[in-house]
Amino acid sequence: MKVLTVLDDVNDSEHVEKLLGSIDNFGPSSRIILTTRDEQVLRANKVNETYQLREFSSNKALELFNLHAFSQSDHQREYYELSEKMVHYAKGNPLVVKVWLTVFKEKKRVVWESELYKLKKRLPAKVYDVMKLSYDDLDHKEQQIFLDLACFFLRLFRKTIPKLPSSLKTLNVGSCKSLQSLPELPPFLETLNIKYCCSFQTIPKLPPSLETLNANECKSLKTVLLFPSTAVEQLRENRRKVLFWNCLNLDQHSLVAIGLNAQINMMKFANQHLSTPNHDHVENYNNYEYYHSYQAISANLGSNLLE
Structure with a gap:
């Protein structure tokens, strides 16, 4: 029997065989059309002809x-x-x-x-959503290359980013090895990831909305600007996850502020979990990570350990 089959947005070459089986199952003059953003899908299935969609004039x-x-x-x-x-x-x-x-x-x-x-x-x-799917289809190494290219073109067309969108909630520039600084952070930002930005030197003022800051392996980082240094200021905020692994060049003000943040988060954690009769339902650290119920992640600053 002659049939026309269309498989749209295929991202795994094995899916074609699982869905259609052998080509011998199809009658003479049958047509199978695949659409994909990954050329490897086409090569793996040995297609007869390819057509690359072009931009409209x-x-x-x-x-x-x-x-x-x-x-x-x-x-x-x-x-x-x-x-x-x-x-x-x-x-x-x-x-x-x-x-x-x-x-x-x-x-x-x-x-x-x-x-x-x-x-x-x-x-x-x-x-x-479609653009994000294309990014998510990349493996970890390819995502790093993509981000490095993004940083390169930002540097090519303008030396600095003048302003980030005010509604931005997540900023991930991890592994951008040439990135040295960021503009003012937006007021509703919740997550900032700059891990492995080995040239990064200064984190701008952190908004009160920020919950997660990952600065692991930022070995050139010196200053976390205006990170609240008093308990009263930090109690108003909700820094649930703060990571500074192997950040060996932080100045004294930043070290004190980070240490105070860790102590306050541990106090919040104890008050939330250990003062209730049901605190024993969380058995280990992995459970905290799974349920997102943790209030603090310890910060290891390499050789400069906090007292």
């Missing part, structure tokens, strides 16, 4: 958008300038055009203008 993207966004030609003329701006932001990416069709279709002009303003600052969630 501006005219093609505008034609596609107008075709589906408007039910009347009058609206098309009225919104032409806004449509051109949208296509410019999409940069010919078919996925972005498709997602924005769902955002803009049958909406009033004031909504268009509002959404276009937002697009200057952030990607739609669906586009972000």
Whole structure:
């Protein structure tokens, strides 16, 4: 029997064989179409032909958008300038055009203008999710290379990042070996990962919202700016996980502040778990990690151990 089979977004070459079995199962003139972001999937399955999706030209993207966004030609003329701006932001990416069709279709002009303003600052969630899947498909070494390249191009096009988005909650620049500093951290940041940034020297002021700070192996790190040095200030914050393994060049102010933070977190931990009749349900450190119920992670500063 002749069939047409389409497998979309395949990320593992073994999935094809598990789903379809042997090619002999298909009749003459059958067609199997695979879409993937990984060329190895195509090579492993010995495909006959490959087609690489290209960016749309501006005219093609505008034609596609107008075709589906408007039910009347009058609206098309009225919104032409806004449509051109949208296509410019999409940069010919078919996925972005498709997602924005769902955002803009049958909406009033004031909504268009509002959404276009937002697009200057952030990607739609669906586009972000697809991009994140591409990153997550990489192994650990490939992710490190990707981040190094990102740091390289940031350095190529501008020497510093002027400002981070105010709504940013997680910032992961781990293993960016050339990164030396960051701009002011946003007010709602919860997680900062700079581990293995061996050239990093100064951490800017930490917002009260920050819960996790991983600075492991930052051997050039000298200063954690304005890390609260008094118990009163630190009690207002919730530093649940602070890691400074092998940070041997920290100045005295930073060492004192980190030590005070560790002591306060241990006090919070004891108050939360050991003062309740049910504290024995957590048996070991691994359980804390699993249930995210820990209040502190000890900081080892190499040869400069805290008293």
